[in-house]
Amino acid sequence: MTEGQITNIGARVALADGRYAWEVPVSAFSDFDALVTDVASELFPAATLAAAHTHGDLPTAGTVTATLSPHLGGASVQVHCRPGTSAEFRTNAAGFALLFEAVIASGEVVPAPIVTEPATPQSSPPTEELPEVVETFGDRWDPSSSQSLEDRLTIIVAESMGYAPEDLPAEIPLVELGLDSLMAVRIKNRVEYEFDIPQLQLAAVKDASMQDVAKYLHYAVENREEVAALAAQQQAEREAAATEGDTTEAEAPEVPEAAVIEAPAGSGDVDVPPRDAAERLTFASWAVVTGKSAKSI
Structure with a gap:
């Protein structure tokens, strides 16, 4: 009081x-x-x-x-x-x-009630965004330049597979040097862009050596229209096969279990390609010295 x-x-x-x-x-x-x-x-x-x-x-x-x-x-x-x-x-x-x-x-004018806006939740700090992975392509290859087709191709393949260009053997299949699907797609995309050729068959990269890819590339550069027509034809055939496969998939008969033949035991020898830079260097050195692939780790 x-x-x-x-x-x-x-x-x-x-x-x-x-x-x-x-x-x-x-x-x-x-x-x-x-x-x-x-x-x-x-x-x-x-x-x-x-x-x-x-x-x-x-x-x-x-x-x-x-x-x-x-x-x-x-x-x-x-x-x-x-x-x-x-x-x-x-x-x-x-x-x-x-x-x-x-x-x-009281006789006084009562002020209008103050409507408070709901508190805006404090925004969390912006999360750091990872940069987008973008394929890095070089300049287009110029046939009149001093750089040969084989040299440019070697650089593309070596950079995509983690080799030094001088350590990449030309006669060994790329898959035996550690080529995986992602590497093959990167090589395919760069070759198509830098040599300005129609769509390249992925199998031409995955199942071939550097020498094989160079031969295919020479042909594609010298016969662009023919290769483009062939690529369009193959694309149409693949689309037709996919459509036909969708319609006949339900009609395919089931294979009886008795018809399934198990793989013989003891056939565990599987070729293991190189998986990192050290193993790829070892494979390349082996191929240069012996003249043949080591086949497996």
Whole structure:
């Protein structure tokens, strides 16, 4: 409770919970409506009585206690009598009896409610995006340049397979030097672009040596139109075969289990091509020294 203040009505005290209290002599007002309007006017100059409810008669002597609780748009006021002045009403634990309560309108324009926007969730820090893997092609090969077709082809294959150009044997099948499908596709794409030839058959790369690829490439460069027509024909045949396969797949007879012939036991000798740079270098060295492929790791 804070220190009291003497007003025209009586002693006013500001309570710690935000309410206000007055001790008013009964002789200072004529009725409850006038009392609550007067006490509210000390805080709200334009206060008006909005609603009221009487619980008891106005005492004839002594004092009453008025408490005001501010709220949005005005306040609520309760009037209690002091102990002993109204024994006919029920008293609270402190010995006070409720005589009157009212709702006061402040008379001020209530500001429009502030609508708060929902908090925008804090965006997480941008994740680092990995660079897109892009095939790196060199300039197109110029037949009139000092670089031969074989030299450019050797550079393409060596870079794609992880060899040094001088360590790449020309007579050993590329698949035995560690060529996989991804390497073959990269070689195929670079050869098509840098030599400006029609679509190259992937099998021409996977199942051939450097010498074989160079022979095919010479023919493709010197006969571009013929190779282009052949590539278009092969593409049409593949599409037709795929369409026919879709229509006949459901009609294919099931193979009886008895017709399945198991592979003979003990045939576990499988050629393992080189799998990393060290093994590829070993394969290349073996081929250069012996003149033939090592076949398997």
